Amino acid sequence: MALVAAEQIFITIIITTVVALSSSFSSATPTTACQFNFRDGNKLYNYTLSSPIPNFPHGILSEDGFYKVSVNQTTLWFQLCDGMIFNHDPPKCADCWDCGGPTRCGMECSALVANKIGGYHVCATIGSDPNIDIDVIDKKNPHIGVIVKMSSGGVKYNCSLAVSVLCDLNGVQAPQTLERSGDCNYATELKHPSGCAMIVNVHGSGWGWFGTLLIILLCLFAVYLLAGVVYRYFFLKIRGIEVIPNLDFWISLPRRTQSMCSSLVRKFKGPPSEGHRSTYSAVNF
Template identity: 25%
Template sequence: MKVFSSPSGGLFLVWTLMIHLVLCGVYASDGIENCKVLSNSVSEQKVLTRLAPLTHKNITAESKSKNGDESYKYVFQVCGDAGNVPGAGVIQMDMKAKEKKVTVIGTYYATKAFGGSDWVMLIYKNGDKYDSHCSSEKRTAIIMISCNRKTDMGELEVVLEERERTNDCFYLFELDSSAVCPALESKMGTGSILLIIGVCLLAVYLIGGFLYQRLIVGAKGMEQFPNYAFWVEFGNLTADGCDFVCRSRNREDSPAYRRGPTEPVEEEPEERDDHLLPM
């Protein structure tokens, strides 16, 4: 049984499989789909997509007690295995313990996400149970991610471990990132954009034309200007058109305002009428 009817058909199938593999790799590299939103809310899923640039990255923080008896290291990952612990979104490692005990604070299989214009609150629930605090309920991690355009991903800070309640205890973390910042609106209008494009095109025309005339054609002097003959003729035609429009006929001064001749008028001889007087 032949799989391919022709070599071209087999090549087409191979390329199709390669494209599918590439596309699958692109979609899988996102990592956001690993988070399981507890409420199956579409809005929460959209909030998670804002955190896509932070996926596949272990973000760490350290915390020590005032007397130095306790020292912990925290590892956080967006929708991924923090510290390579399967299902763990945030883990705690006891640095004082001999075997460095690892505690899962929250899992990304139980995720909640809320967001505003410049912040996102990520909640991982269903962590390991407390031993004696908080009625032995499961731990919860809250990560507050705030907008900071100066950094792609800042340092993770441990703000609070609330474990003195009877229930609803939590670990609170803070993180700065430009990933949750709102998109900047362009302040340039359509006219400004068109003007910039026009200036760029003009610069390309002048520089490219100059180099072509000088290096390829071998022109010298003013002839290095691109399309020099055309622009010279264009200037002359423009001048002729302006002359035709603005000076289409000779205008004569109105008779009321016509000036007299500038040449001096010869004085006529004075007529004598003495012969008319009686003698």
Template identity: 60%
Template structure:
């Protein structure tokens, strides 16, 4: 009985871990199509010199401004192997020290001379979007949030694409009562670009579809009017039938006229002088 209970507990733990890993991994993958290009972002995928992708190998990123200190980790929960936060009190946190795997962002504010921490993001609540719609390869914004008893908080991290360097985080900004934003430059912010053929009509294709739809509506409305109001039957139900039947001949005459003018101009003008025999 004890063996069976231990087995069930082990299976439950494993499934929980797998589900958490899948949800976090999915939140760090993002794709967008622009014209004929597909931009794929995978922040947690290994790249040269960065086997963990955008994730900090220290277990967390840290940025400070004035009397506010912010810790966060992208695509995972924070791990404090060194320099853990020192908080007198913890608001809306999971665990006594706010250093558990469930928190992906933590902020400390100095209130009345005491450092008070608040969880502002969780690994399961990450969302991604591109920074600039006109230039998708600029990078992405990763937003994480946390809902608690006292505050609804969030953190937005702009991951700027730079294939050659890592910089930041820097420029900590408070955008709301419990909302923060910062910037990180990292090669993982660069998208893998694939060309998509035959999936984007473009402006010319869209214009052609609009013209065909308008032409079809014209024929349908005209035929209905002639059938109901004028009582026309047969092929003459088509509006402006004489114009459509004469259209091929008119087109042929137009091309013939253009061809005649082109051939005439290619010969040049003839000399007005004629040879005279003496």
């Protein structure tokens, strides 16, 4: 009974591993901050927003320390892939406690918005550096760019900012529009060469997920077999070839495989035709 329980445990481990692997393989893979990989067929799109590129040693980061856009009575400050730094033109608004306080307003978050209410600009933190999520804008056209989403949980609202980084090899176009949805959710866009992906052809390269899965299953089977041998040898005192667990099953496996293959062949070939008769004739005694 103990051996049967041990075998059930190992089979459960194998099934759990298969399910976990199958659920973890996806076409989009976030890596480190502001790095994102998206696979479309045989092409792998690599986005590295914070990596240096020609003419832009800081990548997507604004050299001023922040991006700024003002629409009507609302002003937005944000920085991608890092916190904001203000060497000039700092935010001047009330209620900035979640993002640095009155003396360092904007210096301890990655996105801040100010709405003019009753003649005063009231601040709300809508993004913090650790809470960043990246995805492609259009999965059917991944070359368009990526969307960077950041969020921040405040006392009154759960705020967020979605920045669409559009691929543009010709230069940078600062954000000019600002959209608001709900109480504290904002969206804007900018054009930048960092939004362009490096495309790698991955056809036929490496083992792939199936090869990796096969190796893991073989390793788990080896562990199961070794544990069964150890248990039967030291605890059940079995010697010789019988020490292998489920020996009868492994011996009968070739015969079962042959029988299964023969059954499949007969199934696909169908019943013998009328023109194909046995060369043997009936004998009357």
